[in-house]
Amino acid sequence: MPPDTVMQTVNLTDSPDRTFTNRITEESGQNLSLCYQCGNCTASCPYSFGFDIPVSQIMRLLQTGQKEPVLTSSSIWLCASCTSCTTRCPNNIDVAKVMDVLRHEARRQGFAKERRVKAFFDSFLDSVRRHGRVFEMGLMVNYIRKTGRFWTDLELGPKMLPKGKLAFKPHQIQGKEAIARIFERFEKEGF
Amino acid sequence: MTKHAYAYYPGCSGQGTSMEYERSTRAVCEALGIQLDEIPDWSCCGSTPAHAFDHTLSAALSGRNLGLAAKQGHDCVLTPCPSCLTNLKTAGKHISGDENFRDKVNRLLDEPLGTIPETKSVLQVLFEDLGPDWISEKVKRPLTGLKVVTYYGCILTRPPGLMEFDSEENPISMDMLMRAAGAEVLPYPLKTECCGASHGVARKDLVMRLSGRLLDMADSLGAQAVVTACPLCQMNLDLRQSQVNSANSAHYKLPIFYYTQLLGWAFGLPDASLGLDKLCVDPGPALRSIAANEDAA
Amino acid sequence: MRIGVFVCHCGSNIEGTVDTAEVSRIASDYPEVAFATDTMYACSEPGQDGIIEAIGEHKLDGVVVASCTPRMHEATFRNTLERAGLNPYMFEMANIREHVSWIGKDREANTNKAADLVRMAVEKLRRNRPLTPKEFDINRRVLVIGGGVAGIQAALDCADAGLEVIMVERESTIGGKMAKLDKTFPTVDCSSCILGPRMVEVAQHPNITLHAYSEVDGVSGYVGNFSVKIKKKARYVDWNKCTGCGECVEKCPSRKAPNTFDELIGPGRAINIPFPQAIPKKATINADYCIRLTKGKCGACEKVCPAGAIDFDQQDEIISEEVGAVVAATGYDLFDWTVYEEYGGGRYPDVITSLQYERLLSASGPTGGHVKRPSDGKEPKNVVFIQCVGSRDKSVDRPYCSGFCCMYTAKQAILTKDHIPDSTSYVFYMDIRAPGKLYDEFTRRAMEEYGAQYIRGRVGMVYPDGKGNLTVRGADTLLGKQVEIQADLVVLAVGVESAKNSPQLAEKLRISYDKYGFFMEGHPKLKPCETNTAGVYLAGACQGPKDIPASVAQGSAAASKVIGLFSKKKLKSDPQTALVDIKRCIGCGKCVLTCPFGAIKETDFRGQPKAEVIETVCQGCGICSSTCPQGAIQLRHFTDNQILAEVEAICRF
Numbered sequence A: 001m002p003p004d005t006v007m008q009t010v011n012l013t014d015s016p017d018r019t020f021t022n023r024i025t026e027e028s029g030q031n032l033s034l035c036y037q038c039g040n041c042t043a044s045c046p047y048s049f050g051f052d053i054p055v056s057q058i059m060r061l062l063q064t065g066q067k068e069p070v071l072t073s074s075s076i077w078l079c080a081s082c083t084s085c086t087t088r089c090p091n092n093i094d095v096a097k098v099m100d101v102l103r104h105e106a107r108r109q110g111f112a113k114e115r116r117v118k119a120f121f122d123s124f125l126d127s128v129r130r131h132g133r134v135f136e137m138g139l140m141v142n143y144i145r146k147t148g149r150f151w152t153d154l155e156l157g158p159k160m161l162p163k164g165k166l167a168f169k170p171h172q173i174q175g176k177e178a179i180a181r182i183f184e185r186f187e188k189e190g191f
Numbered sequence B: 001m002t003k004h005a006y007a008y009y010p011g012c013s014g015q016g017t018s019m020e021y022e023r024s025t026r027a028v029c030e031a032l033g034i035q036l037d038e039i040p041d042w043s044c045c046g047s048t049p050a051h052a053f054d055h056t057l058s059a060a061l062s063g064r065n066l067g068l069a070a071k072q073g074h075d076c077v078l079t080p081c082p083s084c085l086t087n088l089k090t091a092g093k094h095i096s097g098d099e100n101f102r103d104k105v106n107r108l109l110d111e112p113l114g115t116i117p118e119t120k121s122v123l124q125v126l127f128e129d130l131g132p133d134w135i136s137e138k139v140k141r142p143l144t145g146l147k148v149v150t151y152y153g154c155i156l157t158r159p160p161g162l163m164e165f166d167s168e169e170n171p172i173s174m175d176m177l178m179r180a181a182g183a184e185v186l187p188y189p190l191k192t193e194c195c196g197a198s199h200g201v202a203r204k205d206l207v208m209r210l211s212g213r214l215l216d217m218a219d220s221l222g223a224q225a226v227v228t229a230c231p232l233c234q235m236n237l238d239l240r241q242s243q244v245n246s247a248n249s250a251h252y253k254l255p256i257f258y259y260t261q262l263l264g265w266a267f268g269l270p271d272a273s274l275g276l277d278k279l280c281v282d283p284g285p286a287l288r289s290i291a292a293n294e295d296a297a
Numbered sequence C: 001m002r003i004g005v006f007v008c009h010c011g012s013n014i015e016g017t018v019d020t021a022e023v024s025r026i027a028s029d030y031p032e033v034a035f036a037t038d039t040m041y042a043c044s045e046p047g048q049d050g051i052i053e054a055i056g057e058h059k060l061d062g063v064v065v066a067s068c069t070p071r072m073h074e075a076t077f078r079n080t081l082e083r084a085g086l087n088p089y090m091f092e093m094a095n096i097r098e099h100v101s102w103i104g105k106d107r108e109a110n111t112n113k114a115a116d117l118v119r120m121a122v123e124k125l126r127r128n129r130p131l132t133p134k135e136f137d138i139n140r141r142v143l144v145i146g147g148g149v150a151g152i153q154a155a156l157d158c159a160d161a162g163l164e165v166i167m168v169e170r171e172s173t174i175g176g177k178m179a180k181l182d183k184t185f186p187t188v189d190c191s192s193c194i195l196g197p198r199m200v201e202v203a204q205h206p207n208i209t210l211h212a213y214s215e216v217d218g219v220s221g222y223v224g225n226f227s228v229k230i231k232k233k234a235r236y237v238d239w240n241k242c243t244g245c246g247e248c249v250e251k252c253p254s255r256k257a258p259n260t261f262d263e264l265i266g267p268g269r270a271i272n273i274p275f276p277q278a279i280p281k282k283a284t285i286n287a288d289y290c291i292r293l294t295k296g297k298c299g300a301c302e303k304v305c306p307a308g309a310i311d312f313d314q315q316d317e318i319i320s321e322e323v324g325a326v327v328a329a330t331g332y333d334l335f336d337w338t339v340y341e342e343y344g345g346g347r348y349p350d351v352i353t354s355l356q357y358e359r360l361l362s363a364s365g366p367t368g369g370h371v372k373r374p375s376d377g378k379e380p381k382n383v384v385f386i387q388c389v390g391s392r393d394k395s396v397d398r399p400y401c402s403g404f405c406c407m408y409t410a411k412q413a414i415l416t417k418d419h420i421p422d423s424t425s426y427v428f429y430m431d432i433r434a435p436g437k438l439y440d441e442f443t444r445r446a447m448e449e450y451g452a453q454y455i456r457g458r459v460g461m462v463y464p465d466g467k468g469n470l471t472v473r474g475a476d477t478l479l480g481k482q483v484e485i486q487a488d489l490v491v492l493a494v495g496v497e498s499a500k501n502s503p504q505l506a507e508k509l510r511i512s513y514d515k516y517g518f519f520m521e522g523h524p525k526l527k528p529c530e531t532n533t534a535g536v537y538l539a540g541a542c543q544g545p546k547d548i549p550a551s552v553a554q555g556s557a558a559a560s561k562v563i564g565l566f567s568k569k570k571l572k573s574d575p576q577t578a579l580v581d582i583k584r585c586i587g588c589g590k591c592v593l594t595c596p597f598g599a600i601k602e603t604d605f606r607g608q609p610k611a612e613v614i615e616t617v618c619q620g621c622g623i624c625s626s627t628c629p630q631g632a633i634q635l636r637h638f639t640d641n642q643i644l645a646e647v648e649a650i651c652r653f
Helices: A018-028 A040-044 A055-063 A067-071 A084-088 A095-108 A114-131 A135-145 A154-163 A177-189 B019-031 B047-051 B055-072 B082-097 B100-105 B121-129 B132-136 B173-180 B204-220 B231-237 B241-248 B259-267 B284-296 C019-029 C045-057 C070-083 C097-099 C105-126 C149-160 C190-206 C247-251 C289-293 C300-304 C352-361 C405-419 C439-448 C502-509 C549-564 C588-594 C622-629 C638-651
Strands: B003-006 B034-039 B076-079 B118-121 B147-151 B225-228 B256-258 C003-008 C032-039 C062-067 C090-095 C141-145 C164-168 C208-211 C214-221 C223-234 C317-323 C325-328 C332-334 C351-353 C382-389 C424-429 C453-456 C459-465 C470-476 C479-489 C490-493 C496-498 C535-536 C578-580 C600-605 C610-615 C633-635
Touching: A018 A055, A018 A095, A040 A084, A040 B082, A040 C459, A040 C470, A055 A067, A055 A095, A055 C045, A067 A095, A084 A095, A084 A114, A095 C600, A114 A135, A114 A177, A114 B047, A135 B132, A154 B047, A177 B055, A177 C325, B003 B118, B003 B121, B019 B034, B019 B055, B019 B256, B034 B121, B047 B055, B047 B082, B055 B082, B055 B100, B076 B082, B076 C600, B082 B100, B082 B118, B082 C588, B118 B121, B121 B132, B121 B173, B121 B259, B132 B173, B132 C622, B147 B173, B147 C382, B173 B259, B204 B225, B204 B231, B204 C424, B225 B231, B225 B259, B231 B256, B256 B259, B256 C352, B259 C045, C003 C019, C003 C045, C003 C105, C019 C062, C019 C105, C032 C045, C045 C070, C062 C070, C062 C208, C070 C090, C090 C105, C090 C208, C090 C490, C090 C600, C097 C405, C105 C439, C149 C164, C149 C190, C149 C325, C149 C549, C164 C214, C164 C223, C190 C208, C214 C502, C223 C325, C247 C300, C325 C502, C325 C549, C351 C600, C352 C405, C352 C490, C382 C405, C382 C479, C405 C424, C405 C439, C405 C490, C424 C470, C453 C470, C470 C490, C535 C549, C578 C610, C588 C622, C622 C633
Parallel strands: B003 B034, B003 B076, B076 B118, B147 B225, B225 B256, C003 C032, C003 C062, C062 C090, C141 C164, C141 C325, C164 C208, C325 C535, C351 C490, C382 C424, C382 C490, C424 C453
Antiparallel strands: C214 C223, C223 C317, C332 C496, C459 C470, C470 C479, C578 C633, C600 C610
């Protein structure tokens, strides 16, 4: 049996990574100890069926400082920021924001369980950085190059092309250098 | 009626996959006397990939556009797209409310930000500032008997503290506008359930299930069409409807309109200005049924 | 004067952050302080004995105790002084616990502040004069506001003890929420079988006067002598003539009136008798829905009434009652659950409240005790119960636990199985709160013997599945999964909030209420049914969510307090009352107008109008002294001179 499917005893004396919990608390601005595990986020989340760890357990893992299982989960990448959890949390926790911050942290620490989701996000941002606006055709080509999944949505092309909905060339905006500079400064500042 | 003038942020998809939303939004606003001053040289808000990457970067991408709008002299930006709306609103609120954050954002921008204009959806202005009664007076070709469900998507009204518009669980603004245009609006319980959002490319399976459920509910209620206000929702339900059909062994042929298309149609605006030909699922039968209902009446 | 200062450690409560020995050392240099010391527990027996000893040894004639709030122990220490032979009003308290040690951790700053507060107390005490309370008579009648089970218990206990009781009930029948229940936990005995006889006792008791369909309009006076205005709302039926036969209800054509007794799920009539066991069993017309009263036509009830009791011209009537004590037992209301749009917000007929479900279960309810769901009358097979709807939910400003929903939900799951043997109940819960006697056993029985499926988690949304049923999507946090149930009926365990208009009633009674509108008890542990207003007591859920046994217990407790109060021959008034300096008074009469207690009257002094304070009526609020343009009316022990001396004591630099 692969080790990650075996039940393991969690040592609550040694394993909690408080700096991790504190960093997520600080970056999200959310008081994680408000969560009393009612499960409303898991109940409300349209993606629960696809998650490897339900969102309420992500919250619990955060409370107990279990960094590794949280950052290596697919759930944090599958969350689509629909904010059902935030909207219905009885304790007014912005759970969707916590999930956002976990994606940031996972990236920083080099985790991305859902590689294709990350590849799509990266392709999108590449496109913004290069053109100032998203160039949909270029984004798809980039995504396919990153993932090798050349058949992605192939059948949709014939639906869109005749309607003129897919441009072959990016929209050029004057400010595209300004956008590129935003990305450059971001990398330099190292926020 | 005096003209209302706003800064206008079309959003990237309006240049491509949702060009019919962009086109019909402009046509409807013009017909209603709302002046949309496109933000010159606007750039992408970064959408979900940006806020999933970093909040400062995301706010800078949106902030640049808010700064350009302020330079235009506008204190309010309109956008048709809920994803742009969320990003612009989040950025505006965070930058205005937190000086440290504003400083960080300014460090990424060419020009530091001054007063931040507010952002509203086009829908909010049509609903709150003009109102269904006023809009019904513009109707020349009512959507008599057309059975529709309204699908708002997950983020047009949520979270309520940020969006401050309509009800977060049971929004009614599009329902009221569609009724004002003469349509029959069926009670649709999944108004704010997520369609799968931007996972269509990377995790199509998720979209197939979520959008499939939305179409299934609309179909079982007897809707002839779904009315949307979000480019991503519309794309998942319309462009991907054939994918949903083959994934779920279903045979839906539900046209997925933007609410602006149906409003424009009811106002009697020319088809070309509404981009009805850009829809993947043929809206013809639904629209023709309206004429038949008219004749019967 | 020879003043003694006693600085209390309060264990470590004060001593932990205040150097009490240093405070007493500083205090020993204050003017007229003859003795100062710190003491472990001033309120304890050895502590009090120490004070008495010091009074004798140092010939003290005034005492300052620096300790906790006077609310609890001012009376204690006044007794101590009396036992030592001093006038009990030659005493001042400095609150160095709530005002110092509990709010700051800086020991040096705390010590300085405590010394300042003691200095103020000393300066005030130096200007105190011995006072003697006046005695006054008690009106031995009691007003009970609210005829639910708590009010009924209080009223019957008082009446059985020989007191005359006035009961005011806002609805047209007594019985409160309990009368709407089918069965009660944890014994599953029939609610109306146990409450009904008590209601009848109220009606038949020679010592109880019941004003139903009435509200308290105003209260004046003070402990022992309250004067109450009661509004008897127009019921458009002469209750002296009405026999409760129900002919009028049968014939009333206005069928859209809300049936509030059936929680809006039963058919309503503009003229109505709430239920067969109603006390009093009299008809009442809802003026908003009566066709005759709104449109001038109809009058069907008038035509059929064999007693000629219908009176369309009836008006609200205000009556007065004089009582010596008041028991507030106004109960609770249900949280407005329609704010939960994710559960349908009232749009789905088969999503109902727990109290509506009680009416469906009740044999006297709109379905005759057959569980039929509202939309189509179908008998439900899958019933989902959702707990904590409007409880423990900060997002709707209801962070508190309503206390009894876990129990009544278990009861309803059991009753569902009794009514529909092939049904399944699903209960979504966060925690099960069942700490009462036989309570936990009861919830276990629901699971173990009645097969109720308990699911630990909350429900995210409920929506019609398009096929006639409801989809309930929740979480099972023990499984760590999202779960869905196809339900025929959804019952929301709606939480408790304070009864409508509680704050307004509290203000009439001059008692405190918390931010949620629940009435404040005198002390959270030691005065659970007293209020901070003498002579006003609390019973039942008006003080906070409470189940039937707790409400009944508090009803009896409140009654015993009233009986105790009335067992005294006379009451003593607080002598810290207003006093008119007749030389300065110009007889302008402003004080007479502003006094909220009617405690100042105008008298004639050698042909001049002057103000005179009725000492037993004066409550010492001080409004008159701040109103008097001449400074002629002063509150004893809160005179301008004393307050200025206190101000000077802390503003010395």
